[in-house]
Each structure stands twice: as C-alpha cells, then as structure tokens.
Amino acid sequence: MGFGIACTVIDIAFAKRWQMNEPVLSWLPVGMIILSTLILLISQSWRWSIVAFAIQYIAMFWMISWEWPLGLAAVKLVTGWMAGAVLGISQPGAALAETGFTRISGGGFKLITAALIWVLAFAVAPSLQDLFPAAHAYLLGAVILIGMGLLQLGMSHQPLRVVLGLFTTLSGFELLYAAVDRSVLVAGLISGVNLVLALVGAFLLVNPEPEETL
C-alpha cells in the first residue's frame, strides 16, 4: 500500500509540474495490470495468484487516484486486498488445478490468447476516449482488465479461477465507471459487492459438510 501511495504522490507531483494531460509514469500501472492478469491466467499456484491479485488492485488504486480523491480511491485498494485475504485463507490446496490443459501447451495457448486481448485492448482503448473522459493509459488498463477477466471466465471451471476472473472483469468496469461517476454510495455498494463476492468465493472453495439439523 505504501508503494502505491508513494507512486501516486510522485505521479501527481510530476503531472502538476509539467502540466501534462497524461499522468507521468502512467504506463507503469498498465504494465502491472498486464503482468498481474497474465499471472492470474497462467499460474497453477494459488499463492502466486493471490499475490498477482494484490498487485492488480495496487495498479487499479493508482489509476483511480487520477480520477478520484486519494481517500476514496483507497477504498478500492482496501476492498481488493480484503477480498484477496478472504480467498487466500480459504484455500483447500489444489484449487487452481485445471484438468483440460497440460502445463506447457495450456500455458502457451493462454499466453497467445492473452496477447490477442492486449492487441485488441490497444486497438479499442483510443476510441473509448470519445465516451469516457479519461487518459489513454487509464482506458487501456480498464479494457485489458475486462478482456483478461472475460478470458479467464471463458477458460475456467474452477471456482477460484471463476471468482478471480469476475474480480478482474469487475475491476475493469469499476475503472470505467470511476471515470464518469464519483458517487460515494455507489463506491460503497460496489465495495460491498466485492466483499460479498469474496465470501461467496470462499464458500464455494470450502463448502462445509452439513451440520446436524434440529
């Protein structure tokens, strides 16, 4: 969190100094999003996936802070990390093992499809500037999150992957929505949705045996 805040402060300072439209270091969070979503897609280890998930939310917080006050943007980071913590402590062990792919060919296939999403995102993001008043890097990050999340959802049958895919997709939409609306109520409700989604993910991972009914 400290790293994210430091980067944001540097970012805002540089942007003000040189009066640029695009925040300085704006490509760094996009890079973080590309890397974290790729790890989420390919990784077979839930630990790496949770780490990537946390990094994804740092990048998202960084970008939202360009549009929202720092305090309100921090809500996204806190919510995301709490969701990651809930999912992290609910691991039964082999929650990410896919049955349909071998490790190398499956990874290669996923890498190629991810590359297609990146190309698509680079092609689509500029045209979104007509609809959403935000920086190019910001929209690029949002489109990559939505695309990679949908890719994850389309390729996975495991509850953890599905829940992480939903979080990734929702993060992208949250970025888009943050560019047009600053409502505290919506921010709170979406945070509530994220936390309940994390709890549902935890339930799907550990689904307890029945208790005796009275």
Next chain:
Amino acid sequence: MSTVVLWIFVPFGVSILLALFHRFTSFTRWAAAGVALALSVAAALVNFGGLILVGGRAYEISTSFSVLGRQLVLGSSDRFFLILVYGLGAFWFLGAPAAGTHRLFAPLGLSIISILVASLAVEPFLYAAPLVEIAVLVSIPMLVAVGKPAGQGVLRYLIFMTLGMPFMLLGGWALNAIELDPASESLLLEAMFLLGLGLAFWLAMFPFYTWVPLLTKESHPYIAGFLFSLLPTVVFFLMLNYLDTFAFLRNSATFFQGLRLAGTIMVATAGIWAAFQRDLTRLFGYIVIQETGYSLLAISLHSQTGLELFAAGLIPRLIALGLFALALSVMQRHNVSMNFEEEKLAFQQTPIATFASLVAIFSISGLPLLAGFPVRQPLLEELGADSVAAVTWALIGSAGLMYGGLRYMAALFRQAPKSIRSEEGFYQIGLLSAGIVILVIAGVFPSPIITIAMNILQAFANLF
C-alpha cells in the same frame, strides 16, 4: 416509523436472526413464512404516509429514508409490489417443509426479498444494480448442495448475473448523461446497448440463457423455482421503471424491436428444446426461459394492452412455476427419477406430484381451461396483428412445450399402473392439490386474478 424500515430493514434483520438459528430448520421456515405473510398483509392494510395507532399512541408512517445522501422510498404506488413480493415469499416459505429445502433457504430467501425490495426503493433507481447483484450473491449458498462442489450451472449463474451489474450501472450513467444532452444520438445508442446487455444478462435472455437448464438440473428445484420467480419479476419491474422514467427510451422503436426479437427467439428455442427433452428438471429450465420470453413479447407490444397482458400473466405464471417446482421437489424427495426413460413408477409413487407437474406444464404452454390460456390467447392475438412471423414462432414454441408435456405423460403411462401407493405426505398433497385447483379456477374464471394483477401498473404512471 418508516415504510422503508418496516419492509426492508425489519425483514433483513429477521433474516440475520434466522440465519443464526439455521440449525432449527423447521422453526426458521415457519418464522420466515409468518414474517413474509405479515408484511404482505400489512402492505395491504397500512396507510402509507398516514398515521397508525399502536397502544393508544399515533405513529406517522413516513415513506422515505435517507442513506449516504440518497433516498430509499416506498410509497403508495409500491403497495401492490410489496403485497406481491412478500406474498410470494410466504407462498414459497410455506411450501419449504413439503419440498425439503436447504436449511439456509428461509433465512437467505427472506434477506434476498428485502434486498430486492431495497433495489426498487432506492432513488435514483440507477443505484439498484449493486443491490440486485448482492441479492444474487446471497442466493449462491442455498443453490450449492451442502458438502459438494459447485456445478457449472451455479458458476454460470454467478458469472452472467454478475456481468449484468456493470452494464446496468454504465447504462444508468449514459441515461443520466442523455438528460443533459438530449440531442446526442451516440449517447442514446450507447445507453440502449448497455441497458439491453445488462437486462439480457439479468433476465437470462437469448443468447445468455444456457445456464438456466443447467441450474435447474443441478440445484434443488424448489430453490431454483424461488429464484426464477422472484429475480425476473423484480428485474421486469426495474425495466418498467426505466421505461416509465425516460421518455426517449419508451419512445424508442429500436428498444422494443430488440425485446420482441429476444422474446420470440426465447419462446421458440425453449419450446423446441423442451419438445426433445428427456429430463424433467431441464424441462423446468426451458419453461422458465419460455415464460420470460412471453413477458418480453407482451412488453414489446409497446401499448397499454401489452402492459396489461404482462401484468395479467404475472400471477398465473408464478403459481404455475411454484406448483411445478414443488412437484419436482416432492418427486425428488421420494427418489423418483427425473428421467423420462426411468419414469415407470413415478405415477404409482407420487401420483399427485406427477399430476401437478403435468397441470403446470400444460398451463404454461397455454392449454385452454388452465390459468395460462386467458392471458396467452389475447397476447398471441395482439402479437399476430403486429407481426405474423413473431406469432408463428411463438406458436411453434408453445406447441413444442405442449409436445414435451405429452411426451412426459406418455412416459408416465407407458405401462398401465397396477396399483397406486402414494408416498406423499398430507401436507404435500394439500399444497399440490391447492395449486392444481387454483390453476384450474384461474383458467375458468380468470377475471378476479387479472383485476388484482392490474394494480401493479399503478407504479408506472407515465407508461403508454
């Protein structure tokens, strides 16, 4: 005292208390049913915005409540919706002991109802999307069989319903933006595209309905039935709210053409798949899809008559879905196979449940003298006046579902039953028989139910 506190916070609080005592399954079912019934009756009797006397003291019932700078409002125009939705809750919770549902069904069901009521009460109602999503998320634990991994149907339900939320939020933003810039053609198209996509996800419209038969097959039919009667009803109300509020949306021919196309495809494809279906639980899924399709077709008529037909179809549809879900649950409880090929002993073991399921199928497919017919016939007549192609496909869909019902009946009586030894309990027989009688009476004397259902339209003063 506020209507919002009474019809949102009180049931939500009760649901939390019931969740704490979920091990006392029988108690939670009856308590949830009692609370839902009391709230439904209270909605019919209480004077919204007036005074009530409790213990000699007068309390004013205000109709709004402020949360984080926004308002939750439940006024007189919402009265019939409250009666309907809490009555629906009572109807499903009363049937839960006969259906043998999950222990979390009653507490979570009550909380889902209160959250969905909040989604219709929030102003501006564009903020309803996250509340509907929370209701969907709360429903997941009762859909997954205890101690078993989640199936594809549940995961797809989670995915598609969750994807609906951001589209509805962005669509709501676009609608607000149009109010500031009414001349913007691109914003109008964007708003319609986003809202259309959001509604398509939430109502399981074509092509996003593949999860419906999967969910009905792998989840408890009664719980699936509860969700499929409640969620589409609330989403349809939200859609009518959008149409009521935004003039450019209700005047848009493109929007209604889209609804008609989606409705026609849903009715036709669901009917065709139902005709070749061999599993009763999957047939239930196709029935749900077809019912949603018919509701879309009614709204797509873009007229007062269409809206009245939508409202008139609501109660028969909910009763038929409830009866079918209960019949399936009773059969499952008595280990009766849901597969047509293995149905030989179904009628001997559970005669009332199998008969009830047949009545529900034929009512939904629009057989004369059953509750679905008095609404289906004028709907097809109105649709035929507008579009011969749409009514032809709708008739093919209805015929497909009816054929599916006939195939099921043939499977039941492939061998003449030697002796009938009903394993159903008195409570199950009572509820199933009541459902059959209501569907027949509503088919022969449809006017009272249709007159009651018309009250729903009070909430939409600007429509048509």
